[in-house]
Structure formats: structure tokens, C-alpha cells
Amino acid sequence: MKHSTRRAIALAGAAAAAAALLVGCSSTPASTGKATTKAGLTPVKIQLQWAVQAQFAGYVEAVKQGYYKDEGLDVTLVPAGGDIVPQTQLANGAVDYAIAWAPKALASREQGAAITDVAQIFQRSGTLQISFKSNDITSVKDLKGKTVGSWGGGNEFEPYAAMTKSGLDPAKDVTIVQQGFDMNAFLDGDIKAAQAMTYNELAQVLESTNPKTGKLYTLDDLNILDWSDLGFGMYQDGLWADSNKLKNDKAYQKQTTKVIEATLKGWVYARDHIDQTAADVVAAGSQLGLSHQTWQTNEVDKLIWPSPDGVGKIDTKTWDQTVDIALHTKNGSGATVITAKPDSDAYTNTYVDEALADLKKQGVDVTGEDFKPETVTLQPGGK
Structure with missing residues (x-):
């Protein structure tokens, strides 16, 4: 069988599974920060950037380990794929938060999407x-x-x-x-x-x-x-929130800190339990095999850890590099990602700082200074 046929079958299966899967138990519309479930939890929807895989391991673990529930949240992870644009889902109010690459989110923002990067999970480009x-x-x-x-x-x-x-x-x-x-x-x-x-x-x-x-x-x-090592890396997976709600909705502001805090704990768990995390991702619906997801968990951890300033903190230097490339680099059609520098509401460290401060009080290692990646052995086809 040719590579193309074999991989196409695998990806088709993954896309089909993603379309049908919601990780979590809430089926309500995006929350206002006030509604609650029968269990007294606030329903929250987080839009993934793609199908369930270890790229989103921290979110999967925050659900599985009960970190969101500990914060009073009933979180649903909504898979993407096909024509779904995470930041558009957020801007349209279909979800409460979205995972998106900074350049793409900035392009949407320039076109009118009121969204803000509130936690930059990936510290390096992959x-x-x-x-x-x-x-x-x-x-x-x-x-x-x-x-x-x-x-x-x-x-x-x-x-x-x-x-x-x-x-x-x-x-x-x-x-x-x-x-x-x-x-x-x-x-x-x-x-x-x-x-x-x-x-x-x-x-x-x-x-x-x-x-x-x-x-x-x-x-x-x-x-x-x-590209990261060569100095051309741009910020990728970050957690984006509704800019207008961050300005006007106190309940949403508090909720945002809670979402970030539980998410960061999920990523700490993924860092410290690579094998279990890979198995949990597969159980959550990934159609890619266990060795592939173990590799993916390990490699994603490398993009996050160590985080000297604290996981999720947005670094001004890397942000500026992302903006500079987005503003001045032309693609094959002569277009740039954005045409003007984003305003100050494009990102904020306010909520991640609050979350990090609370996690430090709990004794959670939010920098991962001693992180050492594992050596993962891939199996044929990623089994």
C-alpha cells in the first residue's frame, strides 16, 4: 500500500471521530459565566484547534483529573477539523475559549474578532x-x-x-x-x-x-x-478569550483565571506522567496509536517546559517577534498575516499571573526547571 493511501485512511478515521466527539459532559451553549449545571458547576466550552490528540494533553488531563471541577467548572472540549476555525468559534460566541496559533488569531482579530490571548501555553514553535x-x-x-x-x-x-x-x-x-x-x-x-x-x-x-x-x-x-532554533519561531498554541467579556463581565474574568489555573495543572500532570497521559488521550478519542501519542506528549512537553517565568506566561520578546514576522513577511501571493500592529488588548498576562500565584501557593511546579524529556520508541504506524 502506498504511503498516501495508508495515511489517508488513518486521517479520515481521525477526522470522522473528531466530528462526533465532545470530551466532557456539557451540551449547553457557551456560558455567560452565571449558568450552572445540576451539580452546581458552571458549564464552559473550550474549542480545540484540531481533533483530540496529545497536542491538547493538558486540557484532556484537566478534565480527567478533575481540575476543572475543582474550580467549579463543567468543561467540554470541542474538537475542530475541516472548516472549523477556533478563533471564529470564540468570536461568534459558540464557545467560551479557544486554542489558536497567535498569527492566525491576530489575523482574525484585525478583521474584527474581539479575542485576547490570556495564556500562551506553547512557549516555542514546533x-x-x-x-x-x-x-x-x-x-x-x-x-x-x-x-x-x-x-x-x-x-x-x-x-x-x-x-x-x-x-x-x-x-x-x-x-x-x-x-x-x-x-x-x-x-x-x-x-x-x-x-x-x-x-x-x-x-x-x-x-x-x-x-x-x-x-x-x-x-x-x-x-x-x-524554525524556532533558527530565530523565526512564532507563538503557536495559546488560550484565547472573549475580549469584551474580559472588560465587562466580572464573572467571566474570575472564570478565566479558574480555567487557566486548572489547565496549567493539567499540563503539569502531562509533563510528569507522559505514559499515562498518552493512554488517556487515546481513551479520550484519538484515532492515532499509543506510541504516536506518547511521542506527541513528549514533544509537546518540550515546547512548554521549562517555562522560567511560569507556564502560560506571555514573553514580550517572543510576542514581538511573532508580530514582526506577521507584519512584515509576505507569502507567495504577497500578503502578510496582518497589516498593522495589534493593540494592547491582543494579549494580557493578568489572568495567568493570578493563576500562577495561586498554583505556587499550592506548591505546584509551574516552571519545570528540572524537566527532562524521555526517549520514545515509535512503532510502525504509530501503534
């Missing part, structure tokens, strides 16, 4: 450009003349910024190919340098069989351009 060593791509300049995969849709600005800074014109010096959210074209040789997240698409390659050896591919088979 986007890579990977190639087989036989293609001899060891620097950004080596992309010249190559077929380069890009997901588009706002995911392309890190590599475009890197190529531009290196003196390459993405419109002329490389051949940009629309890449699916899999590694089919890369594995089949149609794309020489493919986009990959550390926690997902890279694993898809490493759990695939090298036809030349009959064994799984390894990192030794690849050259990797890490």
Missing part, C-alpha cells in the same frame, strides 16, 4: 522543514531550486521569513507545493523539503518503513531546519 539527507539540505539557502512543501493557511510564514532573510525569493527561487496535513508526498518523493510539526508529522515519517532497508526511518535519515 514547526520544522525536514528533508532526506540524500537531498543535501542543511541550511535555508539549500532550499534554492527545491520543491518545498507548505500547508498554507497561515502556517507558511516561518519558512517564508527564513527564506527571505537568507536572500531567497520564495516566489522565484523555490517551488512551493501545497502540502496536505500528512507526509504522503514527502515519503513518495514528490516534496524534497516538507513542513512538519515536531509532535506529529515528524513522527509520521519515523513510524513509516524505509523501503530500502525494510526498517523504520530514523532521525539519522533526515536533515532538519528548526
Whole structure:
């Protein structure tokens, strides 16, 4: 079976499962911060950015371990996929909070979405450009003349910024190919340098069989351009809230601190219990296998920990870098992510600071200074 057929079947199953799944028990509309369930809990909906997977492990664990309930919240995690845009769901009032990449959320904000980043969970970008060593791509300049995969849709600005800074014109010096959210074209040789997240698409390659050896591919088979390490990383998964409610609704303000506090505890649990977390994610509905989710949990933890200023805290330097790339880097059609600097309401550390202060009083390790990732062995197909 070709790589494309096998992976397409897997992704189709994941998308179907995501469409049907709600993690949690609430089926009410987005809350006003005042309604309660029969158990006296406030119903809250959090929109995921994609199907249930370990990318959202902290939220899954906050539900499973009862951290949201401890805060008086009945949280439902709403999977995305297809045409669902998390920040639009939030802006339209369909959910109370949404997980979104900062550049995409800023673009929506510029178009009128009243949303605010209240907790920046991922402290580092997880986007890579990977190639087989036989293609001899060891620097950004080596992309010249190559077929380069890009997901588009706002995911392309890190590599475009890197190529531009290196003196390459993405419109002329490389051949940009629309890449699916899999590694089919890369594995089949149609794309020489493919986009990959550390926690997902890279694993898809490493759990695939090298036809030349009959064994799984390894990192030794690849050259990797890490956009974060090269200075072009942009803020990715953050927790976004309703800007207007943050200004006018005291109940929503208090709720936001509670949501963040429970979420951060979930991420601490995911950091300290990688194997159990992977199993919990699979049980929560992920259609990707246990070894894939264990890899994903481990890699996502690397994007979060250590967090010297406290998990979820928005760093001004990284925020400014994200805004600078979003404002000045042009994609293949000549467009930038945003056309003007976002105003001061685009993010706030107010609520995450409150949550961190309370967690520190509880003795929770919110910096993860001693965090050490594990070595995960992938199985064929991510089983």
C-alpha cells in the first residue's frame, strides 16, 4: 500500500471521530459565566484547534483529573477539523475559549474578532522543514531550486521569513507545493523539503518503513531546519478569550483565571506522567496509536517546559517577534498575516499571573526547571 493511501485512511478515521466527539459532559451553549449545571458547576466550552490528540494533553488531563471541577467548572472540549476555525468559534460566541496559533488569531482579530490571548501555553514553535539527507539540505539557502512543501493557511510564514532573510525569493527561487496535513508526498518523493510539526508529522515519517532497508526511518535519515532554533519561531498554541467579556463581565474574568489555573495543572500532570497521559488521550478519542501519542506528549512537553517565568506566561520578546514576522513577511501571493500592529488588548498576562500565584501557593511546579524529556520508541504506524 502506498504511503498516501495508508495515511489517508488513518486521517479520515481521525477526522470522522473528531466530528462526533465532545470530551466532557456539557451540551449547553457557551456560558455567560452565571449558568450552572445540576451539580452546581458552571458549564464552559473550550474549542480545540484540531481533533483530540496529545497536542491538547493538558486540557484532556484537566478534565480527567478533575481540575476543572475543582474550580467549579463543567468543561467540554470541542474538537475542530475541516472548516472549523477556533478563533471564529470564540468570536461568534459558540464557545467560551479557544486554542489558536497567535498569527492566525491576530489575523482574525484585525478583521474584527474581539479575542485576547490570556495564556500562551506553547512557549516555542514546533514547526520544522525536514528533508532526506540524500537531498543535501542543511541550511535555508539549500532550499534554492527545491520543491518545498507548505500547508498554507497561515502556517507558511516561518519558512517564508527564513527564506527571505537568507536572500531567497520564495516566489522565484523555490517551488512551493501545497502540502496536505500528512507526509504522503514527502515519503513518495514528490516534496524534497516538507513542513512538519515536531509532535506529529515528524513522527509520521519515523513510524513509516524505509523501503530500502525494510526498517523504520530514523532521525539519522533526515536533515532538519528548526524554525524556532533558527530565530523565526512564532507563538503557536495559546488560550484565547472573549475580549469584551474580559472588560465587562466580572464573572467571566474570575472564570478565566479558574480555567487557566486548572489547565496549567493539567499540563503539569502531562509533563510528569507522559505514559499515562498518552493512554488517556487515546481513551479520550484519538484515532492515532499509543506510541504516536506518547511521542506527541513528549514533544509537546518540550515546547512548554521549562517555562522560567511560569507556564502560560506571555514573553514580550517572543510576542514581538511573532508580530514582526506577521507584519512584515509576505507569502507567495504577497500578503502578510496582518497589516498593522495589534493593540494592547491582543494579549494580557493578568489572568495567568493570578493563576500562577495561586498554583505556587499550592506548591505546584509551574516552571519545570528540572524537566527532562524521555526517549520514545515509535512503532510502525504509530501503534
